[in-house]
Amino acid sequence: MTDLDDRASAAAADGGRTPAAQRAGAGSRLVQRLLRLRPPLTRDVVVQRGLRVPMPDGTVLLADRWTPRKGGDTLPTALIRTPYGRRGPMVALSARPLAERGFQVVVQSTRGTFRSGGDFDPLRHEREDGLATLEWLVRQPWCGETVVLTGGSYLGYVQWAVADRLPPQVKAMIPVVTESALTLDFLREDAFELETPFGWGVMVAGQERRAAKLRQQLEAKRTHRAQFTLPLNQADVAAIGRRSQYIQDILAHGRDDAHWTEVDHRARVAEVNVPVSSVGGWYDLFLPGQLRDYRALRAAGHPARLTVGPWTHTAMGVFAEAATQTLEFGLAHARGEQPPERPPVRLFVTGEETWRDFESWPPAGYAPQRFHLHPAAALSPGEPSESAPDGYRYDPVDPTPAVGGVRFSPGLGGRVDNASLEARADVLTYSTAVLEEDVEVVGEVEAEIWFRSSLPHADVFVRLCDVDGKGRSTNLCDGLISLTGADRITRADVRLWPTAHVFRRGHRVRVQVSSGAFPRYARNPGTGEPRATATTLRAADQQVFHDPAHPSAVLLPVRQPN
Numbered sequence: 001m002t003d004l005d006d007r008a009s010a011a012a013a014d015g016g017r018t019p020a021a022q023r024a025g026a027g028s029r030l031v032q033r034l035l036r037l038r039p040p041l042t043r044d045v046v047v048q049r050g051l052r053v054p055m056p057d058g059t060v061l062l063a064d065r066w067t068p069r070k071g072g073d074t075l076p077t078a079l080i081r082t083p084y085g086r087r088g089p090m091v092a093l094s095a096r097p098l099a100e101r102g103f104q105v106v107v108q109s110t111r112g113t114f115r116s117g118g119d120f121d122p123l124r125h126e127r128e129d130g131l132a133t134l135e136w137l138v139r140q141p142w143c144g145e146t147v148v149l150t151g152g153s154y155l156g157y158v159q160w161a162v163a164d165r166l167p168p169q170v171k172a173m174i175p176v177v178t179e180s181a182l183t184l185d186f187l188r189e190d191a192f193e194l195e196t197p198f199g200w201g202v203m204v205a206g207q208e209r210r211a212a213k214l215r216q217q218l219e220a221k222r223t224h225r226a227q228f229t230l231p232l233n234q235a236d237v238a239a240i241g242r243r244s245q246y247i248q249d250i251l252a253h254g255r256d257d258a259h260w261t262e263v264d265h266r267a268r269v270a271e272v273n274v275p276v277s278s279v280g281g282w283y284d285l286f287l288p289g290q291l292r293d294y295r296a297l298r299a300a301g302h303p304a305r306l307t308v309g310p311w312t313h314t315a316m317g318v319f320a321e322a323a324t325q326t327l328e329f330g331l332a333h334a335r336g337e338q339p340p341e342r343p344p345v346r347l348f349v350t351g352e353e354t355w356r357d358f359e360s361w362p363p364a365g366y367a368p369q370r371f372h373l374h375p376a377a378a379l380s381p382g383e384p385s386e387s388a389p390d391g392y393r394y395d396p397v398d399p400t401p402a403v404g405g406v407r408f409s410p411g412l413g414g415r416v417d418n419a420s421l422e423a424r425a426d427v428l429t430y431s432t433a434v435l436e437e438d439v440e441v442v443g444e445v446e447a448e449i450w451f452r453s454s455l456p457h458a459d460v461f462v463r464l465c466d467v468d469g470k471g472r473s474t475n476l477c478d479g480l481i482s483l484t485g486a487d488r489i490t491r492a493d494v495r496l497w498p499t500a501h502v503f504r505r506g507h508r509v510r511v512q513v514s515s516g517a518f519p520r521y522a523r524n525p526g527t528g529e530p531r532a533t534a535t536t537l538r539a540a541d542q543q544v545f546h547d548p549a550h551p552s553a554v555l556l557p558v559r560q561p562n
Helices: 006-013 019-035 089-099 126-139 154-161 195-205 212-218 220-226 232-240 245-252 258-263 266-271 287-299 316-334
Strands: 045-054 060-068 077-082 104-109 147-152 170-176 276-283 304-312 345-349 354-358 366-374 378-380 390-394 428-431 439-443 446-453 457-467 473-484 490-495 499-503 508-514 540-545 553-559
Touching (some): 045 126, 060 089, 060 126, 077 126, 089 104, 126 147, 147 316, 154 170, 212 220, 276 316, 287 304, 304 316, 345 499, 378 508, 457 499
Parallel strands (some): 077 147, 170 276, 276 304
Antiparallel strands (some): 045 060, 345 354, 366 553, 473 490
């Protein structure tokens, strides 16, 4: 998908069709097919490159303006601020569909990226630069009277950074697979997620090299191996050959460290004064934070919508739904109209494989039901009887791997067959009998696992799976908690990712218990050493209890009878 360059624009203005313009038209049709959008109003889109946007400190950020060749001035403006560049297929998937269907689109490179001035200090400048960009944008004679903020991941985070001080021209926000405290939930002291912040730090460190995408793919194994580095604060050098300040920061500063105060925009969510339509995925990196933001909006009385699909962070469905919400919800508000009627919450229910509408998140009509772990790998609502604990050995030298689920790298996440994982000696499984009727689960999922380790420092990882009639075990959601004092019998309270799923009649509910999912979560060395500087790895013998005094269970939000 090649954008119109200046020569193509000039030739097309003269009635000609250069090869670049022809490729742009083909790209438009491909985008339409990929995103399954309604036909465009026009395919004749031009891109004005390198608009200079001054910041208060004198730094100049660069932006491109996508607009229909005819009638583009004064259309509603969609603003996308990104650290990932202003060209390429991802930009085309974001900007072109909007420019062909009623918007003009401004795509700006954030500070220190892709020829924008200053230094790229992730997350740090997005509030000041975002507010200055909006101030500049609404002064432009071509901007029109209304603006919509849209974009996913980092491009959604930058929306929350300015959400409490939007100028009156901004009429809607479309934050996609994102949240207002980006990065911070990865840095919990009791559940440190390594793969995403480390992988992202490696990615942005090399993203402006020639053939960067190809190089990232070729270097993926090197990045994976680097996460085994001891001490971990040398992993950036192992991956990219030099220090990354962002990677050093995520290793040195936990979620609640004052280092992150200025990049935490959770308090701004309730102060937003425009309608918000959020798009998330059941296997997305940021889903818990995104649902927290949605609840904050609704608690403050804001007219917010939520759509959650069966998607990973970079799934094509995310791009499609982002474009749909920007066009149906954002453009309607930009025009002073009402978007199509629908309930506030729309969820894709896996198992049933269909979309369902609800009035709230979590929805009413579902209540926690305990499914207890039993001996002989059984799982049932019945109370446990006296039994000996189950055991396994966890060795961080050969850590239990992350398989599917919530993953940073494209192609690794989502729903997968868990056979290879469940065959490992360091993974316990507990399954119900074959279900005699459907069990519908929608909401927050938790587990209470009574646990003891031979070491005082250990992790407990819990995964919920659906086992079909052929015995295939497919992951739905999971979570991990790090324990101290684990050499005493302790109840590990594990928060899993939320879900919406129907376990079909003839299937079984399964719970996995283990002590890791590497590299999604960092290895627990078992020594209590700081994660950044630990150099010793110790294997541990783990026990999971399931008796009347220690009733281990997973708590599923099960639909209640009417």
